[in-house]
Amino acid sequence: MEKQEKPVHILVVDDEERIRRLLKMYLEREHYVIDEAGDGNEALEKALTNDYDVILLDLMLPGKDGIDVCKEIREQKTTPIIMLTAKGEESNRVQGFEVGTDDYIVKPFSPREVVLRVKALLRRAANAAYVPAETTAKDVLVFPHLTIDNDAHRVTVDGQEVSLTPKEYELLLFLARSPDKVFDREQLLKEVWHYEFFGDLRTVDTHIKRLREKLNKASAQAGKMIVTVWGVGYKFEAVSD
Missing domain, CATH: 1.10.10.10 (Winged helix-like DNA-binding domain superfamily/Winged helix DNA-binding domain)
Incomplete structure (x- = not known):
């Protein structure tokens, strides 16, 4: 009996329900398991109590904004984070990198681009996830x-x-x-x-x-x-x- 791979678990954080639904639809096509959060406080609670493979984090959120959420996550976890920002928020994007964001995507975005960015981060994580026991590390x-x-x-x-x-x-x-x-x-x-x-x-x-x-x-x-x-x-x- 083949061992089943653990499903990819992603947290989508945005205060606009239509954006969460759109991202969820595209990401679920890749067979990812999606959790949602509509504000900063809920996002932080979920991010710290669950182990996600990637977090998609909107910058402008009610409660705690994306910068504060990212900063507090980074105090405890190294979960890959992609920041979602609106045009004209360049200084905020820089702030995002400064507190530990791994990538950012500018709104309005193509959902396909989001999927590609998520896959890129997951590929990096996969390098750490599978190392055959019989193989001596070469790199x-x-x-x-x-x-x-x-x-x-x-x-x-x-x-x-x-x-x-x-x-x-x-x-x-x-x-x-x-x-x-x-x-x-x-x-x-x-x-x-x-x-x-x-x-x-x-x-x-x-x-x-x-x-x-x-x-x-x-x-x-x-x-x-x-x-x-x-x-x-x-x-x-x-x-x-």
């Missing part, structure tokens, strides 16, 4: 104090696993694959976010800051590996001790 970067096991999508610092959001993980992996190479912010936005992002470059600075803080909490030496090259950008530098 592993080992540095003093820091190991990145890309087969298992796992980062360990001095033997302690560090929990990163998808974007934090991708940023670290990208930098670590090219030690000592300096990347400017535009390059990092293009390579790590995988599409042109026309917005505030503070997005990169904020992710770097969050990444450093998490590494530093486990090891001061690991935190020093993410180096700021003033006036240029950032690089990964392996430190000995």
Whole structure:
């Protein structure tokens, strides 16, 4: 008897019922299981009490807005989050990235685009979900104090696993694959976010800051590996001790 795969569980958060219904209809065609929330407080409660594979989170919500909801989720979980924003809210989108959003989609949007973005995030998660027991990990970067096991999508610092959001993980992996190479912010936005992002470059600075803080909490030496090259950008530098 074949083992059945666990269904993908998605939380759709929007105060407009018609948008929730539209997204639910398209996502259910992919056989995803959909939960809904119509305000920020309900969204936060559901996000913290359930384990979702992806959260679609509207920016403007009654109760708590999307920024606050995302911020509070990030204090406890690394669930991938896609922010839904209206045109003209660019500064809010930047805020969303700063508090840990993994992607954003501008309204009015194509439901097909939403499905494609969700699938992209799920593909990244699938890399961590399936690692054959018989297979020795081949895609592993080992540095003093820091190991990145890309087969298992796992980062360990001095033997302690560090929990990163998808974007934090991708940023670290990208930098670590090219030690000592300096990347400017535009390059990092293009390579790590995988599409042109026309917005505030503070997005990169904020992710770097969050990444450093998490590494530093486990090891001061690991935190020093993410180096700021003033006036240029950032690089990964392996430190000995």
